[in-house]
Amino acid sequence: xxxxxxxxxxxxxxxxxxxxxxxxxxxxxxxxxxxxxxxxxxxxxxxxxxxxxxxxxxxxxxxxxxxxxxxxxxxxxxxxxxxxxxxxxxxxxxxxxxxxxxxxxxxxxxxxxxxxxxxxxxxxxxxxxxxxxxxxxxxxxxxxxxxxxxxxxxxxxxxxxxxxxxxxxxxxxxxxxxxxxxxxxxxxxxxxxxxxxxxxxxxxxxxxxxxxxxxxxxxxxxxxxxxxxxxxxxxxxxxxxxxxxxxxxxxxxxxxxxxxxxxxxxxxxxxxxxxxxxxxxxxxxxxxxxxxxxxxxxxxxxxxxxxxxxxxxxxxxxxxxxxxxxxxxxxxxxxxxxxxxxxxxxxxxxxxxxxxxxxxxxxxxxxxxxxxxxxxxxxxxxxxxxxxxxxxxxxxxxxxxxxxxxxx
Amino acid sequence: xxxxxxxxxxxxxxxxxxxxxxxxxxxxxxxxxxxxxxxxxxxxxxxxxxxxxxxxxxxxxxxxxxxxxxxxxxxxxxxxxxxxxxxxxxxxxxxxxxxxxxxxxxxxxxxxxxxxxxxxxxxxxxxxxxxxxxxxxxxxxxxxxxxxxxxxxxxxxxxxxxxxxxxxxxxxxxxxxxxxxxxxxxxxxxxxxxxxxxxxxxxxxxxxxxxxxxxxxxxxxxxxxxxxxxxxxxxxxxxxxxxxxxxxxxxxxxxxxxxxxxxxxxxxxxxxxxxxxxxxxxxxxxxxxxxxxxxxxxxxxxxxxxxxxxxxxxxxxxxxxxxxxxxxxxxxxxxxxxxxxxxxxxxxxxxxxxxxxxxxxxxxxxxxxxxxxxxxxxxxxxxxxxxxxxxxxxxxxxxxxxxxxxxx
Numbered sequence: 163x164x165x166x167x168x169x170x171x172x173x174x175x176x177x178x179x180x181x182x183x184x185x186x187x188x189x190x191x192x193x194x195x196x197x198x199x200x201x202x203x204x205x206x207x208x209x210x211x212x213x214x215x216x217x218x219x220x221x222x223x224x225x226x227x228x229x230x231x232x233x234x235x236x237x238x239x240x241x242x243x244x245x246x247x248x249x250x251x252x253x254x255x256x257x258x259x260x261x262x263x264x265x266x267x268x269x270x271x272x273x274x275x276x277x278x279x280x281x282x283x284x285x286x287x288x289x290x291x292x293x294x295x296x297x298x299x300x301x302x303x304x305x306x307x308x309x310x311x312x313x314x315x316x317x318x319x320x321x322x323x324x325x326x327x328x329x330x331x332x333x334x335x336x337x338x339x340x341x342x343x344x345x346x347x348x349x350x351x352x353x354x355x356x357x358x359x360x361x362x363x364x365x366x367x368x369x370x371x372x373x374x375x376x377x378x379x380x381x382x383x384x385x386x387x388x389x390x391x392x393x394x395x396x397x398x399x400x401x402x403x404x405x406x407x408x409x410x411x412x413x414x415x416x417x418x419x420x421x422x423x424x425x426x427x428x429x430x431x432x433x434x435x436x437x438x439x440x441x442x443x444x445x446x447x448x449x450x451x452x453x454x455x456x457x458x459x460x461x462x463x464x465x466x467x468x469x470x471x472x473x474x475x476x477x478x479x480x481x482x483x484x485x486x487x488x489x490x491x492x493x494x495x496x497x498x499x500x501x502x503x504x505x506x507x508x509x510x511x512x513x514x515x516x517x518x519x520x521x522x523x524x525x526x527x528x529x530x531x532x533x534x535x536x537x538x539x540x541x542x543x544x545x546x547x548x549x550x551x552x553x554x555x556x557x558x559x560x561x562x563x564x565x566x567x568x569x570x
Numbered sequence: 571x572x573x574x575x576x577x578x579x580x581x582x583x584x585x586x587x588x589x590x591x592x593x594x595x596x597x598x599x600x601x602x603x604x605x606x607x608x609x610x611x612x613x614x615x616x617x618x619x620x621x622x623x624x625x626x627x628x629x630x631x632x633x634x635x636x637x638x639x640x641x642x643x644x645x646x647x648x649x650x651x652x653x654x655x656x657x658x659x660x661x662x663x664x665x666x667x668x669x670x671x672x673x674x675x676x677x678x679x680x681x682x683x684x685x686x687x688x689x690x691x692x693x694x695x696x697x698x699x700x701x702x703x704x705x706x707x708x709x710x711x712x713x714x715x716x717x718x719x720x721x722x723x724x725x726x727x728x729x730x731x732x733x734x735x736x737x738x739x740x741x742x743x744x745x746x747x748x749x750x751x752x753x754x755x756x757x758x759x760x761x762x763x764x765x766x767x768x769x770x771x772x773x774x775x776x777x778x779x780x781x782x783x784x785x786x787x788x789x790x791x792x793x794x795x796x797x798x799x800x801x802x803x804x805x806x807x808x809x810x811x812x813x814x815x816x817x818x819x820x821x822x823x824x825x826x827x828x829x830x831x832x833x834x835x836x837x838x839x840x841x842x843x844x845x846x847x848x849x850x851x852x853x854x855x856x857x858x859x860x861x862x863x864x865x866x867x868x869x870x871x872x873x874x875x876x877x878x879x880x881x882x883x884x885x886x887x888x889x890x891x892x893x894x895x896x897x898x899x900x901x902x903x904x905x906x907x908x909x910x911x912x913x914x915x916x917x918x919x920x921x922x923x924x925x926x927x928x929x930x931x932x933x934x935x936x937x938x939x940x941x942x943x944x945x946x947x948x949x950x951x952x953x954x955x956x957x958x959x960x961x962x963x964x965x966x967x968x969x970x971x972x973x974x975x976x977x978x
Contacts, residue, residue: 163780164749165690166840170848180854205641215634218863219627225826226623228960232826233613268676268828268858275856279711282573299855303687341572372571417641418633418862420676432574440578446588447707448683450676454826455626456861552636 169305174312178295178536179203185520186530193528199559201486201547202530204350204504206415208478210459211471214414217462221455235451238442239266239423243457246464247423251408257395263427263438265445266452270380270409270422275300276448277376277405277424280440281342288321288340290333292351292537292544294378297344315539324540325352327509331498332360339371346378347394348385351537351546352507353483353499357389361397368403374430374437375404380422383413383476385502393425401427405437412504414463414472421456479504482556483549489560490547504549507534519545527562577713582720586703586944587611593928594938601936607967609894609955610938612758612912614823616886618867619879622822625870629863643859646850647674647831651865654872655831659816665803671835671846673853674860678788678817678830683708684856685784685813685832688848689750696729696748698741700759700945700952702786705752723947732948733760735917739906740768747779754786755802756793759945759954760915761891761907765797769805776811782838782845783812788830791821791884793910801833809835813845820912822871822880829864887912890964891957897968898955912957915942927953935970 175181182202190198210218224230238244244261252259267273275296278285287301298320301307308319316322321340323333331354333345345364348355356364368375377394385392394400406425410416426438462468487500496509510519516533523529523545534544549556583589590610598606618626632638646652652669660667675681683704686693695709706728709715716727724730729748731741739762741753753772756763764772776783785802793800802808814833818824834846870876895908904917918927924941931937931953942952957964 164693164782164840166843166845166848167688167690170688170851171843173851203642207636207639207641209636209639210633212634215630218630218633222623222626222630225618225626226620228615228617231615231617231823233615233823234611234825271858272856280575280578282575283713285572296855303852303855305691374572415639415641418639418643418859420858420861432572435574435579437574440574443578443581444711447704447711448680450679450828451826453828453861453864455863 167303169303172310173299173302174310178532181536182530182532186524189524196528198524198528198530199551199555200530201551201556201559202532204412204548204550205417206412206550207552208415208475210415210419211462211468211475213462213465213468213471214459218455218459221458225455232454235454235457237446237449237451239264239452240454240457243460246461250464252393252395252425255392255396257393258401259395259425259427263425265424265426265441266457267422267424267445267449268420268452269411270378270407271296273407273422273424274376274378276444277441278304278306278342280437280444281374285341286319286321286338288323288336288343289538290325290345290349291322291539292325292534292541293344294346294350295537297376315535322538322540325349325354326540327496327498332356335363335367340373342374342376343368344376344378346380348381348390348503349499350378350381350503351505351532351534351541353503353505354507355385355387355390355502358391358396359389361391361394365394365397365400365403369399373403375400377404377406379406380409381412381503382408383472384480384504386480387502390502395425395427401429403430405430410460410463413476414460415475419456419459421452421460478553479549482551482553485553485556485560486547486549489564493564500549506547506549508545508547510543510545513543516542516545523563527559527566529559529562575711577711580718581707581710582718586940589944590938590940594932597932604936606932606936606938607959607963608938609959609964609967610940612820612956612958613825614820614958615960616823616883618823618827619870619876619883621870621873621876621879622867626863626867629866633863640862643862643865645854645857645859647672647860648862648865651868654869658872660801660803660833663800663804665801666809667803667833667835671833673832673834673849674865675830675832675853675857676828676860677819678786678815679704681815681830681832682784682786684852685849686712686714686750688845688852689782693749694727694729694746696731696744696751697946698733698753698757699730699947700733700942700949701752702754702758703945705784723943730946730948733757733762734948735904735906740764743771743775748781750782750784751776752784752786754788756789756798756911757907758786758789758911759913759940759942759949761911761913762915763793763795763798763910766799766804767797769799769802773802773805773808773811777807781811783808785812785814787814788817789820789911790816791880792888792912794888795910798910803833803835809837811838813838818868818871821884822868823883827864827867829860829868886961887957890959890961893961893964893968894955894957897972901972908957914955914957916953916955918951918953921951924950924953931971935967935974937967937970
């Protein structure tokens with residue numbers, strides 16, 4: 163009899179956002195008269211910018227004519243886009259990254275999930291706690307995480323780096339040596355950041371210990387403060403120890419369009435093997451390129467017109483973040499994030515657990531957020547709200563929450 | 571020091587089509603006056619059908635308006651498309667497949683490459699020889715294939731099932747018991763097929779031995795003969811032992827659009843675990859849905875207008891297949907395939923090796939094909955031509971080859 167990958171059976175319950183979806187559906191069915199506002203999942207709500215829509219229409223027309231039809235894209239992405247990214251996202255910021263170190267994909271979630279497979283099966287991973295669930299779950303599937311302690315909500319072979327209000331959400335260097343260190347900056351879910359100086363500590367540590375930093379910069383477009391780096395390659399030495407993931411989902415609203423990229427400098431090596439070459443081989447074997455239409459749409463993200471439109475879009479969401487941040491503050495909540503990221507992280511009131519607060523908020527304010535404990539044990543007692551709703555809904559949600567707080 | 575996945579280093583050379591690409595570029599640069607005709611890689615050349623283009627434009631417009639914008643797609647695909655596939659590709663053919671057994675993805679190559687990871691790490695795989703390289707390479711990366719014998723071109727733990735003219739390209743049941751059996755029908759690269767009766771032998775064998783058939787039906791739209799099944803689920807019992815991969819690349823020209831799907835019936839189980847549930851979990855963790863625009867475009871594939879346009883497109887390519895088949899025959903070649911598939915498989919003349927014939931054909935006819943040995947040791951002495959060129963180029967290529975044959 164054939165056998166399955168038993169590691170899959172170790173995964174506790176279902177994916178966090180599926181659980182939330184089910185709870186909300188059940189609530190809505192039982193309470194059809196209640197208008198539910200969703201500030202839970204990090205999905206955008208603003209339509210694609212006009213410059214992007216125009217680029218897409220043009221690309222669709224090209225696909226309809228024999229002379230301009232595009233079949234298989236290059237596995238690693240079209241040269242035009244890789245060059246644009248290398249120039250505008252990196253060289254313009256003083257980062258020495260070239261087009262052949264950039265790998266276009268169908269999104270940062272795929273890349274974050276797949277990257278682990280080019281590393282050794284017994285690699286030790288370190289993650290911030292709380293953290294985006296994909297980092298840990300993809301390593302569970304690969305058998306790297308040991309056994310799950312259900313009561314504590316931790317895996318025996320995962321190194322957890324707590325990020326709470328107590329340490330200002332800045333992870334401390336771990337006591338045990340990890341091989342792979344996942345960092346997300348600006349952070350999902352806490353919305354907090356590492357400054358350039360704080361990140362430098364990690365780059366130095368990784369180089370000293372021979373570890374790789376897997377750096378998720380999906381939210382870099384939301385950075386407003388000068389001392390927060392947009393790329394890890396702004397830190398000297400990162401080219402020898404870091405992989406960077408980027409996304410078009412949050413800066414350009416591509417959550418339903420699907421495009422991202424991964425950067426692996428040629429200088430990141432294990433002995434004489436460039437990690438970049440392994441990823442290129444994976445891309446060439448298990449992926450067949452991102453759609454031409456989508457890669458052309460991404461070019462519009464870098465045009466002057468597109469940039470101006472997207473700056474407004476980011477400002478729109480960050481205004482929502484301000485509304486949430488100030489709304490919660492004035493209601494007496496302890497609030498974090500929201501300055502350099504579209505996420506607001508709040509301490510649950512009255513010692514409620516994260517899921518208790520989820521249920522309470524859904525029941526009394528009809529607002530959906532994400533329980534902090536879903537992101538890891540140190541997220542317990544916290545709760546995430548996102549700024550990706552509409553302005554109107556965001557304001558309305560805050561009014562409801564403010565009223566509630568008084569009645570707690 | 572962090573360690574890499576050493577299995578990657580076992581992979582011999584680069585991906586077949588990258589090697590061909592490099593050889594052709596070198597030839598073209600050295601011979602800029604020669605017009606090279608590419609009948610090598612299986613990429614389509616006809617533009618997307620008008621019904622598909624229209625559906626794409628409409629979907630792009632939806633993405634540009636707040637009321638109709640679509641963010642994250644459901645991980646497993648939109649219900650509208652999964653229902654359409656279940657109805658038109660399966661129930662209409664008498665196959666008992668429901669929407670929740672269908673998983674939309676960015677293409678069959680990704681799915682064929684990723685499927686192995688939901689099975690045990692020590693699974694034994696069996697492949698036809700010759701075969702699409704992704705099946706073996708993805709298992710090499712996962713460490714399932716043992717050691718590579720460079721002289722013989724085989725892996726010690728892979729069960730090879732030779733398919734040559736001697737057995738009419740019908741694989742024989744293996745002597746050793748495999749866990750996972752890859753079958754591609756109609757076959758890439760040989761263009762030959764298994765009939766319903768021949769496939770039934772495999773379904774019965776898999777059920778008897780507790781093996782899973784990983785059935786790649788990417789070319790089903792090209793089937794012209796009545797006794798060749800369009801889906802493995804036409805065979806009784808396949809629902810308990812088979813996974814099916816389908817693609818929009820070859821029936822609708824989506825090579826550069828990216829869409830495919832995998833079918834895993836709920837009745838395919840290992841003990842009490844439904845394999846379907848593992849794949850759903852993988853999709854939910856390492857994938858974030860296919861683009862809305864692309865899934866809407868796929869709906870046009872099933873419309874009456876789209877179906878009529880695509881029938882013409884398939885007929886166009888199959889007319890090319892006829893031109894190649896008859897052209898080679900009349901030039902005295904031994905030729906196979908081309909009846910139910912867009913691939914023609916020929917025996918190299920005068921005892922040439924596959925790569926000798928590749929070089930000879932490029933040099934003298936400026937025609938690019940694919941060396942059979944690139945698909946496995948039993949492909950040695952064979953050569954693949956594809957019907958995906960334009961009609962004009964196909965005719966021209968055959969004229970050149972016919973002239974050459976006289977001069978051999």
